[in-house]
Amino acid sequence: MLSELRTMWEIFKHSFTKADTVQYPEEMPYLAPRYRGRIVLTRDPDGEERCVACNLCAAVCPVDCIALQKDTREDGTWYPEFFRINFSRCIMCGMCEEACPTYAIQLTPDFEMCEYDRQNMVYEKENLLINGVGKYPEYNFYRVSGMQTAFKDKGEGPNEARPIDTKSLLP
């Protein structure tokens, strides 16, 4: 009996506390910079697409919401011919961002993606690509990867050594 009265008193004291609710549309909640929201595809500092169409994001995606097709440019670099994310499936887990070797796919603090038509939740590459570098402003995969492209031979990038001629290494 006494504990019931005490409970009632404790609850009654909450008459004088402020509500914890954030009145969302009028008052935006604080979203951390690393909040996992809408997915974007970033560009490297030269303005080219970072995505190399390696398919790791699609492979790691637990709900299979990512679809893409690889194609090769004339300079030898890879890029996705199409890149499609079905946001009505996406669970914003961020595993694609972890898997991405080139920092291309990134999650942003934006969750306001309401549509009346479900088909509108499917984002194509032109909807996903942004004109910016995202979280890693310096990084440019083809400049540091040691891969031969039209604008750079093997070993010419920063922190790279020339390839070793295995034949001349023979004793």
Add this chain to the structure above:
Amino acid sequence: MLPVLLALAILLGGVAGAAVLTWWERRLLGFWQDRYGPNRLGPFGIGQVLADMIKLLTKDDWVPPFADKVVFIFAPTAIVVAMMMGFAVVPFAPGVMIIDVNIGLLFFLGMTSLAVYSVLLGGLASNNKYALLGGLRSAAQMVSYEVFMGLSLMGVVMMSDSFSLVDIVEAQTNVWFCFSQALGLLVFVIAGIAESHRLPFDLPEAEHELTAGFHTEYGGMKFAMFMLGEYLGLMLISCMIVTLFFGGWLGPAYIGHWLPPIAWFGLKVFFVINFFVLLRAAIPRPRYDQLMSLGWKVMLPITLVNLVITGAVLLWMEGGI
């Protein structure tokens, strides 16, 4: 003519009050749980009442094929009718009541007991295991609280020497019965919660265990009528607590004349309703064997002790002992 108009006003007022109460309770619960509750539609969210009404009225009026059709439809009407009838004897203010019968208290007890049948029949007619369990619990609850609910009021009857609610209010002109009948008040409040199936004693509903208990199969307006009955019951029990223990329309003695009687009545009922909502916010639901043992082992002895003491004191004051 006047009693008819008054009856109509009380009928409409009861329904409107129950509707507003759904909103008020949700706001108040939110208030005590550090959130807002429905606050978007209209000033302070009161438009929520209208939205709920539209939603419930436009829903499909569906009877499950496996249910006992006649009883299934009858059950929700019974609770509303019974609770509405209970309002017939409530003295809101001197002259503002539908009828002053000399057995008003018995009439009230009878009508609230009839309302329990609605829950029982609803549970039985649904032909659903959860609904049946809800009805079963309702029956178990009924046998355990009806006894001490009636007995707890006998102290009041002894002190005012009448079953008429007007006489009972007038007997409290000097001292309200909440002081002299404190034990009776305690027991009656607990029985009243059980009677109107409010938390913490909403065992027939018990949404955590029985999905929705006796009204699992109900939807649309039939469900709304159960809810209406519940809130009418809440208001009726609050009116009764005020009438029997807190002096009805009377203000506090000597200083209570600056408000009209109806305002005093409304104010007190408002406080009692808020107290019931606080109970709902604060206290968890007991198991139904716990409720029954509380009823038989604690509440019934308390009531009997209260009766004996009241009788002895009354006899002593009249010089009988």
